[in-house]
Amino acid sequence: DVQLLESGGGLVQPGGSLRLSCAASGFTFSSYALSWVRQAPGRGLEWVSAIGTGPDTSYADSVKGRFTISRDNSKNTLYLQMNSLRAEDTAVYYCAKEGAARHFDFDYWGRGTLVTVSS
Amino acid sequence: QSVLTQPPSVSAAPGQKVTISCSGSRSSIGNNYVSWYQQLPGTAPKLLIYENNKRPSEIPDRFSGSKSGTSATLGITGLQTGDEADYYCVTWDSSLSVGVFGGGTKLTVL
Numbered sequence: 001d002v003q004l005l006e007s008g009g010g011l012v013q014p015g016g017s018l019r020l021s022c023a024a025s026g027f028t029f030s031s032y033a034l035s036w037v038r039q040a041p042g043r044g045l046e047w048v049s050a051i052g053t054g055p056d057t058s059y060a061d062s063v064k065g066r067f068t069i070s071r072d073n074s075k076n077t078l079y080l081q082m083n084s085l086r087a088e089d090t091a092v093y094y095c096a097k098e099g100a101a102r103h104f105d106f107d108y109w110g111r112g113t114l115v116t117v118s119s
Numbered sequence: 120q121s122v123l124t125q126p127p128s129v130s131a132a133p134g135q136k137v138t139i140s141c142s143g144s145r146s147s148i149g150n151n152y153v154s155w156y157q158q159l160p161g162t163a164p165k166l167l168i169y170e171n172n173k174r175p176s177e178i179p180d181r182f183s184g185s186k187s188g189t190s191a192t193l194g195i196t197g198l199q200t201g202d203e204a205d206y207y208c209v210t211w212d213s214s215l216s217v218g219v220f221g222g223g224t225k226l227t228v229l
Contacts, residue, residue, distance in 0.1 A: 035218065037164075045156075045164060045207050047218035058216055094163055104211040104218060105154035105169035112163060 002026035002108045004095050009113030016085050016117070022078040022095030022110055030073040033098040035106065036080050038091035038115075048093070049080065052102075063089075085117045122147055123208055123221035130227040131198055139193040139224045141208030147219055151211045153191040155184055158205045158223075167206075168193060198228050 008020040022034070036048040049059045049069040057069050068081040078095050092114050096106035124142040131137040141153065153171050156164040166175055168184035171191065183194040191208055208221040 037220075044205070044223035045158070045209075045220045047209075047220055050218060058218070060217055096164075099169060101170070103152040103154075103170055104209065105152065105166060106156070106164070106209075107166050107169070107175065109163040109165070 002097065004097060004108055004110035006093060006095055006110045006113040009093065009115045011116045011118065012085055013119050014086060014117055017081070017083045018085065018115060020080040020082065020093055020095075020113060020115070022080075024076045024078065024095075024097070027097070029071075029076040032100070033102055034071065034078045035096050035098065036069060036078075037094045037096055037106075037109075038089075039094070039112075040088070040091040043091075046091075050098075050104075051078070082115070085115075087117050089115060090117045091115060122212060122215075122219040123210065125206075125208060125221035125224045127222070128225045128227065130229055132229050133198050133200060135198050136194065136196045137198060137226065138195075139206050139208075139226070141191040141193070141221050143189050143191075143210060143219070144212075145189055146214035147189070147210050147212040148186065148191055149189045150213050153184065153186055153208055153210045155182075155191075155193045156207045156209065157202075158207065160204070164207065195226070200228050202226060203228050 033052045035050040066084045092112040094112045097108040155168040158164045171186040172184045
């Protein structure tokens with residue numbers, strides 16, 4: 001079975017940094033694109049960043065220059081390095097796997113990890 | 120503010136049909152596939168429709184999707200109380216080179 005398990009969330013002060021991880025299993029990790037999607041408390045879903053099977057990455061304007069997505073295919077793990085965190089980055093962060101055709105549809109999601117940015 | 124526009128809420132009685140619209144642009148919906156997700160309270164989103172109108176094997180045929188021009192629609196027939204959830208449309212925006220989510224629609228089954 002496909003599983004995605006996020007970790008690394010927690011409480012961080014404004015201006016601080018955090019690295020999220022998403023451990024994947026049940027599929028050939030290196031063959032699929034992945035995204036991070038977040039959801040602020042009581043709000044809708046917001047796409048954050050995506051990484052393809054190669055070096056291609058993309059970011060929402062709200063995080064560009066502050067967040068970095070990466071993957072380690074040897075460890076079947078997706079990462080999100082978050083720097084210069086702001087209160088508005090407070091959210092549950094989900095990792096999501098794209099389908100094989102890379103049409104930006106997410107067939108599997110993790111359960112999410114909560115990031116709280118507060119002093 | 121979402122690039123894809125959905126109605127904030129819809130409602131219908133059990134057994135009835137409901138549609139949820141998703142309006143975008145030529146660079147988003149017009150040039151890319153649309154997918155739809157169901158999010159039950161306190162849970163992760165679940166894929167309902169991909170590539171505009173295809174259903175994963177585990178999704179019942181009560182759920183359907185369509186796309187025309189720069190808009191997409193999710194249809195749900197035979198409404199059940201268990202369908203009460205938030206529903207989101209998603210696509211890629213080729214001009215902005217970003218992923219875009221609709222603002223979400225809360226479905227109430229009266």
